[in-house]
Amino acid sequence: MGEHGLLGNEPESIDYTVHEAWNEATNVYLLVILVSFGLLINKRKIMRIFTLPPTVESSTEPNFYDSLQKVRLRQQLEMYSLARKFEQQQQTDSVQLSME
Incomplete structure (x- = not known):
């Protein structure tokens, strides 16, 4: 059992x-x-x-390198503008000196 x-x-x-x-x-x-x-x-x-x-064309967010190029271009334009102003100032000073 x-x-x-x-x-x-x-x-x-x-x-x-x-x-x-x-x-x-x-x-x-x-x-x-x-x-x-x-x-x-x-x-x-x-x-x-x-x-x-997605391709660059369909992307809505700005590309870092594109924005960096725009910043560099803006800086170059500002420097060119300052250089032109400085040259004009130098020319007006030299004209005033030559008149005296």
Whole structure:
């Protein structure tokens, strides 16, 4: 009777571990299905990550190098303007000196 009790409990414990493994496997499958479904719904967002960046023409944000070139051009124009004013001032001073 004792042996029959052990043998009787053994299949139940096997069934329990199989049942537990089945539950874990179904949980994994459900998780995979939910993640796949979520990825299909958010396909556009995910595709944005893997696509190439937009071309320069369609970009609305200013390019750093373009803005840097504009700053340099502005500085060059200011320096040219100051140099012209300085040259004109020198010419008027020399004319006044020569008149005296």
